[in-house]
Amino acid sequence: MLVHLSPTHDFKPSRTLSNNTTTKENTTMKFNNSRRSSGYSATLANNILDASKPIHCLSIELEPQQKFEDKKPTGEIIAYKAWFTQSGLPPFEVKFLDSVKLPNYLAVVEFENLQAVEVSYNVYFKADGLKEVK
Template identity: 70%
Template sequence: MKFEDGKRTKEIQAYKAWFSQEGLPPFEVKFEKKVELPAYLSIVEFDNIEACEVSYNIYFRAEDLKEVR
């Protein structure tokens, strides 16, 4: 949600989704637009994924995703 003057508005600023991979903990990816999520355990590929480290935490964002299989 978007915040103005410290208050939450009804405007959606970004979307987040959780993903998992074998042997690693789940991770969250932020998208600027709403994405169509495939079925659970589908293999996906991210478009223009980026990562940023802040205080030993890693944050991800991507433009889109597509199901590989």
């Protein structure tokens, strides 16, 4: 699947299925950005997402992200993740440092301080919070 958002950007979802099941699917947004910068950026997030289209919440609960030391989980929760979607894009995951209250499934949301970073042509998002748009 190839989605064109603008003439200079291409997105490709990369899908890996475990044990031929569809219950857990890893999807990473691919982004070909010729003007790379380091670190998270609100500008990159704004270039990827279309401000004129709504963003829908796909997750019904947060997924905790544990801290790892020596490639082993420590049990310490360092962040939370949830899945979202926008028309024309593959589903994407957003990381929150603090626990947030998720709205109902497919509710329209807005993010507080949404930022994105590109690492090895993969795009990762983080935000300070979110609110449901009514």
